[in-house]
Every structure is written in C-alpha cells, then in structure tokens.
Amino acid sequence: MARRKTTRPVRGAAAEVREQVHALDAAVFSAVATTPSPILDRWMPRLTNAADHSVLWLAIAGGLYLTGRSRARRAGLRGVVTLGATSLIANQLAKRLHHRERPIRSLVPIGRLSRRTPISSSFPSGHSASAAAFAAGVTAELPAAGVPLQVLAGLVGFSRVATGAHYPSDVAAGLVLGSTVAAIGRRLVPPVPPPSVPAPRELDQLPPRPRGEGVTLVVNPASHSGRGAALTRTLRRALPAMRVVELRGSDDVEAVMRRAAAAAEVLAVAGGDGTVATAAQAAIERDLPLAVFPGGTFNHFARTIGADSARHTVQAIRRGTATKVDVAYLNDRIFLNTASVGAYTDFVRIREGLEKRIGKPLAALAAGWRSMRKDRAVSVTVDGTTRESSLLFIGNGQYEPHGFAPNVREDLQDGLIDVRILDVSDRWSRFVVLLATLTGQLARVKQYHEVSAPEFEIGLPGGSERIARDGEVGEEGDVLRVRAVRRALTVYRPRRG
Structure with missing residues (x-):
C-alpha cells in the first residue's frame, strides 16, 4: 500500500517578499531611530512639521509667483496641481487599498518626534508623495529648480522615517507615486518649451x-x-x-x-x-x-x-x-505674425489674457474651450476642399509646435504661409479635439488640418467675415488672398553670443 504524502502549507511568494521587506524596513527604521544625533533631533521635526498640509510647498509656490516671471509662475502652478492630484490619490485611494500599521514610536527619542501623531495607514507616505510631486512638477517648467527641490523632497521623505512616522518603504512608495503622477501630467499637458530666438542665416x-x-x-x-x-x-x-x-x-x-x-x-x-x-x-x-x-x-x-x-x-x-x-500680405495688407477670421479672433484674445498666468498650453486649452462654446463656425475653402472651421490660423512663416498652440518660428526666411484649421462645429468634434489636445494627438485627428505653401487663396463661401491681422481687427472679406514675400524687410537685430 502506497503511503500518503503529508503536505504543509506553503507561503506564497508575495507573502514572503512582504515579510522580507518588513524585516528590512524594521531594521533600517530601528537604526535611524536609535542613532544619537543632535542634527536629526533639531532639524528633522522642523522639516516634517513644515511639510504638514503641504505648507512648505505652498510657500515655495507663492515665492515663485511673487517673482513675477511667467515661467516661475507656471512652474509653481504645475507643482501645486500635481501635488493636489497626488495627495488625493495617496490619501483617498492608495491608503485605503492597503492598511499598514505605523512604526513603534517608542524607539524614537522624544525630542525627535513629529508634532502630529498620524493615525492613517502608514503606506504610502503622503508627505513623500506630495514632496516628489511638487518637486517634479516645478522642475518640468523650471529645470534650474530641479536639484534643490529634489534634495528638499528627499529630506522631507527621510524626515518621515527619522521622526517615527513611516517605514522606509512607505517613503519610497510615496516618492515613486509623486514622480509618476508628475510624469503623467507632463504627458497630458506638456511643459512650455524655453523661449528660443531663431538664428538668422546671416547678419x-x-x-x-x-x-x-x-x-x-x-x-x-x-x-x-x-x-x-x-x-x-x-x-x-x-x-x-x-x-x-x-x-x-x-x-x-x-x-x-x-x-x-x-x-x-x-x-x-x-x-x-x-x-x-x-x-x-x-x-x-x-x-x-x-x-x-x-x-x-x-x-x-x-x-x-x-x-x-x-x-x-x-x-x-x-x-x-x-x-x-x-x-x-492678406488681401494686399501686411501682417508680420498672424492673421485670422471668425472665432480665432476670440481665441487669441482669451489665450493671450491667460498665458502669462498659466502658460500657453493651459491658456490654449481654456481659450479653445471658451471659443468652442460659442458655436461659431466659418465655412472655409482651401485647395478646392470646403470645411467647417471654428478656428482659422494663418501664420507668416512655419510655426512650432504642430497642433493648435503655435508658439515660435524657427526660420524667419522660409517663404511659407502656415494655415491651420480646426473644426469643432458639433459636440462630438469638441470632445474629440479636447481629448486629442490633452493627449498631444491633435495633429492626427480629422477635425484638425494643417498645410503650408508660399501663397493661398482661401474662400469663405458662407459670406464675409471680419479679418484680424497681428491682433488688430480690420475690414470684412469673403476671399482671403495670402502670400509671403521673402526677405522683404530689413530689421535691426542684436548680435548674440
């Protein structure tokens, strides 16, 4: 008769990993907590208390705003928005999915304990997540602030261990969460590129x-x-x-x-x-x-x-x-930057009123949305094809980036007219365009058209529309004859470098 084999419960691999991580956590936490250090005793509680309720990061954002520089203000705004999203995910989602008891605070010297005794789940560290999110968000718009803010975020994370609030893995998870949310934010709303002055072919x-x-x-x-x-x-x-x-x-x-x-x-x-x-x-x-x-x-x-x-x-x-x-020239009247008809005049006015406060990408989103809500479409015929255009952009020279937030010209002597048409004449088009703008895919949807050539004749079969050139509203017209004249104007330009 064959003997029956006895079996013992086998621990799952995940449970074993958790135990090993917890053992390592406990060892590192104990080493930090029991290390006598006047520096840790003095500065770690101050740093962790300053980060309570994100006061430290909001103060830095306020300082960036007070500089008056548009790039610094955009950086502060992105940092605060990223912090807010991360805090919501960490505290209302991540902590509810996995409850973990806090470390034993009795190991920490009394003078080093944080002001507040946290009672929520230890995993992940909300302070660390917010710190990483703010630092990464600001750095996306203001790279020069990257190193000091990232060091400060790391110190805030360490202070959560030193003051007995978290295990090291809680801090690590928080830092990863904040950095991930910031990376997703950069994908959805790309940072404004640094201003660049196109290099002339010759002086x-x-x-x-x-x-x-x-x-x-x-x-x-x-x-x-x-x-x-x-x-x-x-x-x-x-x-x-x-x-x-x-x-x-x-x-x-x-x-x-x-x-x-x-x-x-x-x-x-x-x-x-x-x-x-x-x-x-x-x-x-x-x-x-x-x-x-x-x-x-x-x-x-x-x-x-x-x-x-x-x-x-x-x-x-x-x-x-x-x-x-x-x-x-548009109908034989000069323009140096852009011209437009229809709702694009509204779009430019709204965008330029917002862009110095929130940056061009966000301002373009807000302006586009407000303009789209007006249900103002113009029939536009280009190269024999008629489209409904809610926003029509005509540029002197090829603008960058592609999409509907043109920002800069890399070449002032390319001899091209840049035409961009956006169709949001119904609710479905508005949804598609908004989603494509958020994901950086606007150039790929059929509601958006972009073409460049030395000259165009653009028909307006729906009737005359008011024409705007370089921000100035002018006469009405039902045909737009646009042409570029290469190297027609001599302008004084400083020698750089």
Missing part, C-alpha cells in the same frame, strides 16, 4: 549709429498703460541724436509712419504688433531698415527677431547689425 552690416544719427522713432506714449512715455525718455538718453515723433489719439497712424519714413534714414517704432506692422509697410515702401522697440503688451514680432528689450535694439543700432525677414 547684415549697416552703418553704425552710436548716437542714433538719422533714426526717426515713432512712439505711442500711451501704449502699454502709459509705459510708452517712460520708454521714450529712456531712448532719448540712449540715442540723443534720434528724432522722436509721438502719436496722438486722433492721428492717422499710416500717414504718420509714411511722413516719418520720408524724412528718415532709419525708421524706428515703439508700440504693439499692429503698430509695428504699419511701420514695417512704411519702411518697405522707402527701402529703409526698421528698428523695433517692444512697447506693446505681448510684442510677438520684437521677441521673434531678438529685440525683446530696448537695450538690445539700441545695441543693434549702435553697432549696425541687422537681418532680413519675410513679411506676409
């Missing part, structure tokens, strides 16, 4: 004008909430030989620009993009170089050519460094 050498000899400046003293007047005073000191013409509210800007150009060797302008475009046309007609001083709210063209401060333009005039750039 021309014009006669140096160290005192502004032969330069005529047309300036609107009331531009940008009166900052134009302060800019004028600065420029008079920097270029004392320069002639200054001040615009008044009743002036015909085109006529003033033409008169100024007729008496100048160099035409200079301080104002917003619309005023700069008018000056560019006058300069082209007289074959004059144009000097652009940023005097408006956004100064897109000035930033694109590297004249992002008055100091840079003054430097270029004194040294005589310049380059040639393309201009574009």
Whole structure:
C-alpha cells in the first residue's frame, strides 16, 4: 500500500517578499531611530512639521509667483496641481487599498518626534508623495529648480522615517507615486518649451549709429498703460541724436509712419504688433531698415527677431547689425505674425489674457474651450476642399509646435504661409479635439488640418467675415488672398553670443 504524502502549507511568494521587506524596513527604521544625533533631533521635526498640509510647498509656490516671471509662475502652478492630484490619490485611494500599521514610536527619542501623531495607514507616505510631486512638477517648467527641490523632497521623505512616522518603504512608495503622477501630467499637458530666438542665416552690416544719427522713432506714449512715455525718455538718453515723433489719439497712424519714413534714414517704432506692422509697410515702401522697440503688451514680432528689450535694439543700432525677414500680405495688407477670421479672433484674445498666468498650453486649452462654446463656425475653402472651421490660423512663416498652440518660428526666411484649421462645429468634434489636445494627438485627428505653401487663396463661401491681422481687427472679406514675400524687410537685430 502506497503511503500518503503529508503536505504543509506553503507561503506564497508575495507573502514572503512582504515579510522580507518588513524585516528590512524594521531594521533600517530601528537604526535611524536609535542613532544619537543632535542634527536629526533639531532639524528633522522642523522639516516634517513644515511639510504638514503641504505648507512648505505652498510657500515655495507663492515665492515663485511673487517673482513675477511667467515661467516661475507656471512652474509653481504645475507643482501645486500635481501635488493636489497626488495627495488625493495617496490619501483617498492608495491608503485605503492597503492598511499598514505605523512604526513603534517608542524607539524614537522624544525630542525627535513629529508634532502630529498620524493615525492613517502608514503606506504610502503622503508627505513623500506630495514632496516628489511638487518637486517634479516645478522642475518640468523650471529645470534650474530641479536639484534643490529634489534634495528638499528627499529630506522631507527621510524626515518621515527619522521622526517615527513611516517605514522606509512607505517613503519610497510615496516618492515613486509623486514622480509618476508628475510624469503623467507632463504627458497630458506638456511643459512650455524655453523661449528660443531663431538664428538668422546671416547678419547684415549697416552703418553704425552710436548716437542714433538719422533714426526717426515713432512712439505711442500711451501704449502699454502709459509705459510708452517712460520708454521714450529712456531712448532719448540712449540715442540723443534720434528724432522722436509721438502719436496722438486722433492721428492717422499710416500717414504718420509714411511722413516719418520720408524724412528718415532709419525708421524706428515703439508700440504693439499692429503698430509695428504699419511701420514695417512704411519702411518697405522707402527701402529703409526698421528698428523695433517692444512697447506693446505681448510684442510677438520684437521677441521673434531678438529685440525683446530696448537695450538690445539700441545695441543693434549702435553697432549696425541687422537681418532680413519675410513679411506676409492678406488681401494686399501686411501682417508680420498672424492673421485670422471668425472665432480665432476670440481665441487669441482669451489665450493671450491667460498665458502669462498659466502658460500657453493651459491658456490654449481654456481659450479653445471658451471659443468652442460659442458655436461659431466659418465655412472655409482651401485647395478646392470646403470645411467647417471654428478656428482659422494663418501664420507668416512655419510655426512650432504642430497642433493648435503655435508658439515660435524657427526660420524667419522660409517663404511659407502656415494655415491651420480646426473644426469643432458639433459636440462630438469638441470632445474629440479636447481629448486629442490633452493627449498631444491633435495633429492626427480629422477635425484638425494643417498645410503650408508660399501663397493661398482661401474662400469663405458662407459670406464675409471680419479679418484680424497681428491682433488688430480690420475690414470684412469673403476671399482671403495670402502670400509671403521673402526677405522683404530689413530689421535691426542684436548680435548674440
């Protein structure tokens, strides 16, 4: 008769791993807790208490906001949003899925204990998750802050062990959770790329004008909430030989620009993009170089050519460094940056009002959503195909990135018109476009169309629409004839590097 084999319960592999991790946790925790150290006794409770309720991270975000720098403010906002999402996942989901008892606090010296005695599950560490999330979120927008914030996040995690609140594996899990949420956030809403100034293919050498000899400046003293007047005073000191013409509210800007150009060797302008475009046309007609001083709210063209401060333009005039750039015409009227019809005028207005506070990607989402809610679609015919367009973008030059948040031109001499059409004429299209925008897949959906060529004729079969150029709303038209003119405008540009 065969003997029956007796069997013993075999522990599962997962249970064995948990026991080994717990044993290692207990050993490391005990070693940290029983290590006499005045430094740990003094600083670890202060650090862990500062991180309670994310006060430490909110204070840092507030400091970033107070710098006034748009990139720092976006970094702080991303950090806080990432922290909030991570805290919700850690405390309301992860801790409920796996309950773990807290370490025995009696091993920790009394003077090193944290102010609060936590009673929730030990796994994962919410403080560590929030620390990693905030540090990674800020770093995505502001890489220079990465090392100090990541070190601080690591110290907060260590403080949770040193003060008896968590085991080391709780801290590790929290750090991984926070970093993962931040990585997902970067995928859904990509960080704004650092501003880049396109490199010109060449810099021309014009006669140096160290005192502004032969330069005529047309300036609107009331531009940008009166900052134009302060800019004028600065420029008079920097270029004392320069002639200054001040615009008044009743002036015909085109006529003033033409008169100024007729008496100048160099035409200079301080104002917003619309005023700069008018000056560019006058300069082209007289074959004059144009000097652009940023005097408006956004100064897109000035930033694109590297004249992002008055100091840079003054430097270029004194040294005589310049380059040639393309201009574009819509129905024979010039624009330097973008033109549009229909709801895109609303989109630009809303986006530019938000982008300095929350960054261009988030501002584009908010502006797109608000514009889509207005149910404003325009029939657009391009290359024989008619589409319903809620948002129509026309750019002087190829813009980057692809999708519907164009931000920068890498080449100011490519001779192309960039046309982008977005169709959100029904609710399903809105849902598809919003999802595609969040996931970075907008260029792949049929509701979005992008094409570039040296010239286009765009029909508006639904009737005339108001045309906007460089942020200025102009006449109505039912046909848009758009063309690029290569290297038509000479502009002063500082030499970098």
